Amino acid sequence: xxxVKDIPSCLDCTNAKTCILxxxxxxxxxxxxxxxxxxxxKKNNIIxxxxxxxxxxxxxxxxxxxxxxxxxxxxxxxxxxxxxGNIIGYRSILSGELACTTAKTIEDTTACFISAYKLTEMxxxxxxxxxxxxxxxxKELGESNKYILDIAQKTVRERLAEILLLLIDNFGVDSENxxxxxxxxxxxxxMVGTATESVIRLLSEFKSDNIIELxxxxxxxxNLQQLQRLGSY
Amino acid sequence: xxxVKDIPSCLDCTNAKTCILxxxxxxxxxxxxxxxxxxxxKKNNIIxxxxxxxxxxxxxxxxxxxxxxxxxxxxxxxxxxxxxGNIIGYRSILSGELACTTAKTIEDTTACFISAYKLTEMxxxxxxxxxxxxxxxxKELGESNKYILDIAQKTVRERLAEILLLLIDNFGVDSENxxxxxxxxxxxxxMVGTATESVIRLLSEFKSDNIIELxxxxxxxxNLQQLQRLGSY
DNA sequence: ATCAAAAGTTGATTTTTTTTATTTTTTTTG
DNA sequence: CAAAAAAAATAAAAAAAATCAACTTTTGAT
Numbered sequence: 048x049x050x051v052k053d054i055p056s057c058l059d060c061t062n063a064k065t066c067i068l069x070x071x072x073x074x075x076x077x078x079x080x081x082x083x084x085x086x087x088x089k090k091n092n093i094i095x096x097x098x099x100x101x102x103x104x105x106x107x108x109x110x111x112x113x114x115x116x117x118x119x120x121x122x123x124x125x126x127x128x129x130x131x132g133n134i135i136g137y138r139s140i141l142s143g144e145l146a147c148t149t150a151k152t153i154e155d156t157t158a159c160f161i162s163a164y165k166l167t168e169m170x171x172x173x174x175x176x177x178x179x180x181x182x183x184x185x186k187e188l189g190e191s192n193k194y195i196l197d198i199a200q201k202t203v204r205e206r207l208a209e210i211l212l213l214l215i216d217n218f219g220v221d222s223e224n225x226x227x228x229x230x231x232x233x234x235x236x237x238m239v240g241t242a243t244e245s246v247i248r249l250l251s252e253f254k255s256d257n258i259i260e261l262x263x264x265x266x267x268x269x270n271l272q273q274l275q276r277l278g279s280y
Numbered sequence: 281x282x283x284v285k286d287i288p289s290c291l292d293c294t295n296a297k298t299c300i301l302x303x304x305x306x307x308x309x310x311x312x313x314x315x316x317x318x319x320x321x322k323k324n325n326i327i328x329x330x331x332x333x334x335x336x337x338x339x340x341x342x343x344x345x346x347x348x349x350x351x352x353x354x355x356x357x358x359x360x361x362x363x364x365g366n367i368i369g370y371r372s373i374l375s376g377e378l379a380c381t382t383a384k385t386i387e388d389t390t391a392c393f394i395s396a397y398k399l400t401e402m403x404x405x406x407x408x409x410x411x412x413x414x415x416x417x418x419k420e421l422g423e424s425n426k427y428i429l430d431i432a433q434k435t436v437r438e439r440l441a442e443i444l445l446l447l448i449d450n451f452g453v454d455s456e457n458x459x460x461x462x463x464x465x466x467x468x469x470x471m472v473g474t475a476t477e478s479v480i481r482l483l484s485e486f487k488s489d490n491i492i493e494l495x496x497x498x499x500x501x502x503n504l505q506q507l508q509r510l511g512s513y
Numbered sequence: 514a515t516c517a518a519a520a521g522t523t524g525a526t527t528t529t530t531t532t533t534a535t536t537t538t539t540t541t542t543g
Numbered sequence: 544c545a546a547a548a549a550a551a552a553t554a555a556a557a558a559a560a561a562t563c564a565a566c567t568t569t570t571g572a573t
Contacts, residue, residue: 464549476550497550
């Protein structure tokens with residue numbers, strides 16, 4: 048007897064450790080189970096757009112989403128990535144503003160959709176959840192503030208090193224020390240806040256300094272310590 | 281019959297319109313009245329330091345505070361300003377982290393101090409307050425994210441124009457169109473994220489383009505429209 | 514498998530911005 | 544009020560990064 052696979056259930060979600068929804072009491076979890084929607088997105092699809100009014104938020108079940116703002120002439124500035132267990136799209140609901148970023152998948156992604164109404168209800172009804180969500184938001188705010196400092200004061204080289212370290216932290220490396228997120232050079236540039244050519248050039252430099260090894264979009268970390276020195280992490 | 285002046289009371293605080301504490305029920309306001317501390321700071325004094333563990337937050341009663349991160353070689357990056365009616369220092373309490381910025385007065389300032397314990401109590405007990413605080417945090421997050429885009433993609437000239445517009449929004453102009461916050465060129469540079477000399481040069485340019493007029497730290501706005509065009513606001 | 518499009522690479526050039534150095538002005542304070 | 548300190552202004556040189564242009568490789572769709 049086989050259960051309908053692929054449709055994620057909050058109750059036995061494998062992202063339980065990191066997911067904020069687990070801070071809700073079990074009876075509430077069950078209710079959400081009925082009310083939520085489950086959405087599938089192919090790679091490179093937009094979940095919501097900067098400027099939209101979100102009427103709900105998303106809990107990533109699997110896949111990776113990039114959150115970016117669009118600048119003049121359409122250049123993307125990646126603000127952060129979201130992976131399994133993370134929530135996205137809640138900021139604008141809580142602030143009563145329009146979405147400040149566009150959310151686009153960079154891998155096939157499954158996400159649960161929970162309505163804005165439900166979110167405010169959860170915050171109002173469950174102080175533990177409210178505190179936890181507040182904690183999450185405040186951490187994000189701290190990270191954004193750090194980002195401001197970095198972009199304002201560090202060189203492109205330092206920032207690239209730091210971004211690589213951040214990605215290692217976030218997505219880890221496999222047994223061969225290969226970073227487990229595969230971004231285009233352009234996406235890396237859009238994180239660092241620089242031109243694609245600059246990223247290419249610097250990656251080559253890191254390679255000739257034996258800090259990394261490149262194979263297409265795969266980045267193998269050869270010398271973490273030196274990378275940390277470069278990013279003054 | 282004269283009351284003790286200078287000691288601000290939440291109950292008849294003149295910043296009532298903007299202050300988040302006003303979202304608490306009256307009986308709670310009265311309690312805070314007894315429990316809070318009132319602190320006075322001279323110009324250029326530090327309220328708390330980046331890396332500190334804050335055991336409370338501050339509600340600015342009068343004055344202006346700059347919140348900045350310190351980068352390599354001690355260069356400040358101003359993240360935002362706080363004025364009467366704003367609260368500072370709450371982020372690290374809620375995230376359980378260390379303070380991510382230093383708070384320093386740029387004018388004589390009076391601030392009320394409320395303990396971390398009280399803050400969590402307020403969030404847990406009063407959903408309306410919790411929602412309002414969440415809203416505030418999420419707005420701040422949106423602003424920080426916008427800042428990232430600007431610093432990453434705009435030129436120094438555009439950023440300076442935009443910072444001036446932001447300051448006008450925040451602190452207003454008097455009847456003579458003079459911006460009502462008086463920053464050093466260095467502080468402006470620390471907001472824009474550039475060298476002091478660049479700010480000086482660009483301000484001179486703005487002046488010769490009849491966009492602004494300078495008299496020491498006083499900046500008179502002559503052509504708001506053109507400033508907006510420059511900052512693509 | 515082939516073709517077109519997208520992504521990646523490289524070198525040369527130009528622009529922007531920072532740094533350094535020096536002078537002038539303003540502000541502070543004894 | 545005057546000396547000292549801090550801030551502002553200006554110019555020139557150096558460095559960092561962006562842009563431009565040409566070309567190669569990879570990827571995805573038919």
